[in-house]
Amino acid sequence: MAVLVGRTNAGKSTLLNALVGRKVSIVTPKPQTTRDTIHGIVHHPKGQVVFVDTPGFFHTRGTRMVQELHDRTREALADVDVVLHLVDPTREPGPEDALVAEALKAITSPRILCIGKSDAHERPHRRHWMGQALSYQAVLDVSGATGSGLAALIEKLILLVPEGEPLYPPSDTTNSTRDFQIAEIIREQVYLQASDEVPYRTKVSIDKVEVMPATRDRPERLGIDATVFAGDERYQRMLIGKGGARVKQIREFSRRELQRVLGQKVALSLDIHVDGSLT
Ligand SMILES: Nc1nc2c(ncn2[C@@H]2O[C@H](COP(=O)(O)OP(=O)(O)OP(=O)(O)O)[C@@H](O)[C@H]2O)c(=O)[nH]1
Ligand SMILES: [Mg+2]
Incomplete structure (x- = not known):
């Protein structure tokens, strides 16, 4: 691992x-997008990573x-064959990098430094x-x-990761359930569509997923009912938007992305509720 x-x-x-060659983890420009440890499985002729x-x-x-998020990462580090430390050479090294260094101090596993964003025009901190x-x-x-x-990274890892029985069958690309992946794709759109506010206090629950058979004028679709929970009423209003404009936008972008990732037609119903326990 x-x-x-x-x-x-x-x-x-x-x-x-x-x-992995597939979206198994969501991506946004907002901090702490990833909240859980997520496995992505690479099946290479020389082995599974x-x-x-x-x-x-x-x-x-x-x-x-x-x-809590930092603790989750520290836990993941305790059980590892190789550490891939990914750094961003477009940003000045700072206190966040110091926190990573601190977390890595006690880890004795081999580590690879991955200097990221090599496509970026300027990487002024690569030298550091x-x-x-x-x-x-x-x-x-x-x-x-x-x-x-x-x-090159995969080749290096195959040399460093101890050989063993593959953890996952050849058809698996992740350890997440389908419902978790659906919830994450909706959360990604909440992050992307919700202006500058950092929507930490957001949770998505999947209430129902069922195949809706084809009708005379509609192909078969995957019907998904989901709820987005906001931490308070102010944020709930923000997510709903004027005349429901924002929730409509979140729903439509989520639906398209779900169709792309799941490879099937999707009908999505989305409610926005408040959950006061989200702090
Ligand atoms: N130019 C460039 N931008 C990238 C690259 N990788 C990620 N980004 C951008 O950097 C931002 C953050 O990407 P993520 O993959 O979500 O970063 P992360 O490290 O998973 O972030 P957290 O989950 O918040 O810890 C997004 O806006 C990406 O589009 C890259 O290789 N090149
Ligand atoms: Mg992430």
């Missing part, structure tokens, strides 16, 4: 999806939610990271956006 760690927004989930995506380290460690190269078994430039460097 190879665990991907790094500051929030470094591009861990983008990299995971590119490695399981990559673990983790919540990124974020500087406002004071809130309970951020603490090259200066740290001696603390790692290998250093690679990678891009989740273009796929550059990924074949």
Whole structure:
């Protein structure tokens, strides 16, 4: 198992999806998009590699939610063959990188430094990271956006990961359930469509998923009923928008993305409720 760690927004989930060749983890420009550890499975002729995506380290460690996310990542690190430390050379190294370094201190597994976003025009902080190269078994430039460097990364990992029985059957690309993947795709759209506000206090529940048989004028569709829970009424109003405009937008973008990822027609019904326990 190879665990991907790094500051929030470094591009861990983008990299995971590119490695697997399918969206198994959601991606947004907002911090701490990933909330759970998610396995992405790569089936290579020389063996299976399981990559673990983790919540990124974020500087406002004071809130309970951020603490919980950091703890989840630390737990994932305890049980790992190789650490993939993904860094973002487009951003100045800062307190978030210091938190990652702190979490890695006690980990004795081999580690690879992945210098990300190699497609970006300017990577002014790449030199800083090259200066740290001696603390790692290998250093690679990678891009989740273009796929550059990924074949080399997989080759390196196959050398470092101990051989064993494959954990997953050849048809699996992730350990998440279908309902979890559906909920995540809706949460991704909540993050993407909800202006600048960071929608931490959002939860998505899947209430029903059923195949709706074809009718005379409609093909077969997957009917999904879901609820987005907002932390308070103000945020609920924001998610609904004027005359329901925002929820309509979230629903339509989610529906299209679900169709793309699931490869079938989708009918989506979406409610927005308040859950006061979301802090
Ligand atoms: N140019 C470029 N942008 C990237 C690349 N990878 C990710 N991004 C962008 O960086 C932002 C964050 O990407 P994510 O994959 O969600 O980052 P993450 O490390 O999983 O973030 P958290 O889940 O919040 O920890 C998004 O806006 C991506 O489009 C890359 O290889 N090149
Ligand atoms: Mg992520």
